[in-house]
Amino acid sequence: CCKSPDTALAEDNGISTLSLWFVSIDQRTESPVNMELINFKSHVLGGALSHVLQVSYLSVLELRTFVSLALFVLCSAVFMILTQHRALANSHGVNSEEEWEMVQRKGQQFTLNGQPFYVNGFNTYWMMTLAADNSTRGKVTDVFQQASAVGLTVGRTWAFNDGQWRALQKSPSVYDEDVFKALDFVVSEAGKYKIRLILSLVNNWNDYGGKAQYVKWGNASGLNLTSDDDFFTNPTLRDFYKSHVRTVLNRVNTFTNITYKNDPTIFAWELMNEPRCPSDPSGDKLQSWIQEMAVFVKSLDAKHMVEIGLEGFYGPSAPARTKFNPNPYAAQVGTDFIRNNQALGVDFASVHVYPDAWISPAVSDTFLEFTNSWMQAHVEDAETYLGMPVLFTEFGVSAHDPGFNTSFRDMMLNTVYKMTLNSTRKGGAGAGSLVWQVFPQGAEFMDDGYAVYLTRAHTASKIISLQSKRLAIFNSLCGWRCKWGCKKKNHTALDALLSHDDEL
Template sequence: MAEEVKDQLQYSSSSDGIDELGERSKIEEDAAWLMAQKKGNQFVIGDQPFYVNGFNTYWLMVFAADQSTRVKVSEVFQQASSAGLTICRTWAFNDGQWRALQKSPSVYDEEVFKALDFVVSEARKYKIRLILSLTNNWDAYGGKAQYVKWGKAAGLNLTSDDEFFSHPTLKGYYKAHVKAVLNRVNTFTNITYKDDPTIFAWELMNEPRCTSDPSGNTLQTWIEEMTVYVKSIDPKHLVEIGLEGFYGPSTPNKVQFNPNTYAQQVGTDFIRNHQALGVDFASVHIYADSWISQSISDVHLQFTKSWIEAHIDDAEKYLGMPVVFGEFGVSTKDTGYNSSFRDTLISTVYKSLLESTKKGGSGGGSLLWQLFPEGTDYMDDGYAIVLSKSPSTTNIITLQSRRLSLFNSRCSWKCHWGCKKKNPLEKFSDHDEL
């Protein structure tokens, strides 16, 4: 706020010409930072399509909460920006654990909330938009298991973590957290989160599953209730679920695309879930190495390609919305791992998405799991990519970013999607560089 006051004082003492120039510059900057929206099966910003190349770094808030590690947040945004990445997915939750944001239901650590404020303000500085996930299916950073612990501490008779999705008190805890985050006024920018274009979308939950109800009805009811609730507070932002993309009981003809038979028994249902009112785009994850086999092989590449194509096809035919492949990667811990295979898998994902982009299709983009700056190796789950240490991977990522940026900047809604003359991607082969 002090900086804003100083700027205003400078403007008031300047000549009319400089004042007008500064005001025009501010207007142009604001106009360029519009809220992301959905139009048909594409994302748009203003009247331009917005196909995305992005990444995950889930721990940004926790690192920002400590002054000794806060610089790593800036570093990862700077490096991602240099590679042309435009979206980062990260956690807007840490429930009841170390450096918790939410220490107990509706009780927040203000210093950790300020750390999340910093992440949002820093993302804006580097022109990176955020997908903010609101809780976890897994125990890491609290998630549904922590909500159940809070419920038990309050005297509720709970027997399963899946009661997170059905018990009124636990749903109330979750809604209170949603309300607190969406109505948060950023202490760095003075912008309320629900009004900030830096936030690309809200994610209901990281990888929700409800194995206690394989029919999918429990999770479906929860999704329907929570998407409407988020939209009731914030109708401006996009909302997605956070699903892995498994096909379920409503589409028995699709389960052939699942990586294994267990996938159709976890209570999720890709098409049905995404038909819930208030869901703006579909989310899918890709982990051939944990779903099929930890020994890497060409089977992983074949699965990845068919998995992507099936979901893009469904997003176009049945959902009428974009689909984002919100996590994908290869672990260095996999049997037979080498960096060349990782590059090949990333290229496979990118190439499949480019085929959709060329047609103005539903393949809205992909987010690498995950990007790390140097000196954070102790957080590495095997999937971390440090751009400065991975030149070949960096080149692949950067080229994809350039291709999408060129497409986004040259194509507008006034142009026919099928018009090859105006399609800048047509001139690129797989190995072209700009």
């Protein structure tokens, strides 16, 4: 059933192969070797490799020539270096031989190389814009450096800027190559820091153009459109969007020479940031758009996951669940969490958590109570009705809220992280969360009130880092179980970290 860890480690590192190589040399030798070999083994080699050398001690002593000894020493040193490199990679949650594969979805979990992959992530929406200017490009590197330092593994950012300042898409299918190279830089830099990206493809809101800009382009081309929601129904605007999707997915990164649709740095494609279609509370218009576009993205790229970008509001298909909505209006904006995510081509559900924007701007314990019930409801629905992971892709609290203080923000972080961990420990659909948003110093002019400056928000940074460590330990335990076929996993290390609620 289960191999012992020592046996598995030896086989996994290729050491049994090295031992066979030693034997093949032994069979061709007759004379003993200098004891310096054993001193080399004692002082240089270690771990599993040293164990193999002890087993092969008698046969190794019969090596006859200096050449054989030199080859032996050289090969041993190489294997030692490779083993240590692999151990270092594994200590960061990455397998050195499979260190940058696509994250996939299997049932209600994300997987990497067949093992569960849980997300502690962040948002920084403006990275392409700042990367387009050499004077601010370094801020993008700062974001990834600081996010990596606290163990964040997935970032979310915009792969759109339609007709605005520093536009990526200046008009339908017309692009600014310098801005596209800025997006290339963002993707390349993320890969350097082993951070994967969710790339959002258009905005519901007017910021960075959004669906309103597509309607303007449509009217400029001779259409007579009267609502921003025509974005979802007009065939010409649908084609404009598809053209943008096709261009981004087929883009060859000028820094890495990797086509976006083949790049494992990309975690998933997001159809739209916070789609809403309030002109049709039934949800039929938006549902039709989601179905068409999810399938279209998959037709171009079957390798990457797709998610919608929803806030998570319940709609007409699940009237009993609308009680979890933050307000009555949420059921009238044309979105429908369960129905929307049942569309063909959607791999996982996204949910946002903004009690200050949806309930009241005044900070109160109601925020935390709502967050608990909101998250729990969506985890249950992802398990019961969808059979897919749910990722809480935005959450935060604004410094502009009346009564805001950093202690309350820390409480919000702890609440979200505890909810996701509770699901993770049970193997549930709660796959992780992404805080809105991580900022480096010097980018204050982009701050919308939700910025978390990791280098100076020391308590928040500690909380975020602790969550990363917990998920890394859990992933490691899952990996040990899966790699060696064990049905039981030792939760000792994880339980020790979870035993103190004041640290959560």
